[in-house]
Amino acid sequence: MNKVFATLAQYNRREQTILLVGALAVVLYILWMAVLSPLQDKRTQQIATNANTSASLERVKLMTAQIKQAQSLERSANNSSGTNISQLIDSTLQSNGLRMSGFQPGTRGEVRVRLDNVNYTAIMQWLYDLEYRHEVTVKDLSMAATSTAGKVTANIRLSKD
Numbered sequence: 763m764n765k766v767f768a769t770l771a772q773y774n775r776r777e778q779t780i781l782l783v784g785a786l787a788v789v790l791y792i793l794w795m796a797v798l799s800p801l802q803d804k805r806t807q808q809i810a811t812n813a814n815t816s817a818s819l820e821r822v823k824l825m826t827a828q829i830k831q832a833q834s835l836e837r838s839a840n841n842s843s844g845t846n847i848s849q850l851i852d853s854t855l856q857s858n859g860l861r862m863s864g865f866q867p868g869t870r871g872e873v874r875v876r877l878d879n880v881n882y883t884a885i886m887q888w889l890y891d892l893e894y895r896h897e898v899t900v901k902d903l904s905m906a907a908t909s910t911a912g913k914v915t916a917n918i919r920l921s922k923d
Contacts, residue, residue, distance in 0.1 A: 847873055847922045850896055858888040872901060872921040879913050889918070898922050 770778050848865065851873065855862055864876030877885060882905075892898040902919035 847871060847898065847920065850898065850922070851875060851892075851920070854888060854891055854896065858884050858891065860884055860888055868919070870921065872919060875916075875918045875920065877914075877916045877918070879908050879910065879915060882912055882914050885914065885916055892920065896922075 770781065773781065848867065851862070851865070860877060860880050862875050863878040864874070866874040868874060885905075889900055889903075893900060899921050900918060901921055903916065904918075905914045905916045907914055
């Protein structure tokens with residue numbers, strides 16, 4: 763530090779002021795270029811990233827609302843079209859190529875269905891459709907093999923949730 767003061771002492775007051783102001787300008791320029799300018803660029807980048815992320819979040823929220831609305835419409839359509847469990851059972855049996863041999867309505871929306879001499883694979887597909895597409899619960903199921911291979915007799919108790 764003494765060396766710097768010794769070097770400055772050999773100049774007159776006006777030259778010392780010019781050198782100090784120049785040195786201060788160089789230090790400020792280096793500070794600006796090395797620290798503040800990169801920080802400003804990073805801040806600008808972060809603002810753009812935040813704006814993009816916010817826009818993506820809004821799109822996701824919109825899509826979520828659309829999906830929820832579609833699901834609620836599907837549920838209401840399933841519930842309104844399937845309020846009568848007997849019609850639902852009849853239509854799903856026909857679509858799976860099955861015929862019931864007995865139908866008995868029960869309490870609390872439950873029904874008993876009897877199917878005689880039907881294809882095992884077809885009845886399993888029908889039960890799957892009832893449970894997963896129409897929200898019908900299989901409360902009780904009993905099957906017995908018939909004399910024909912691949913055919914069964916089934917007694918089923920179902921309820922609409």
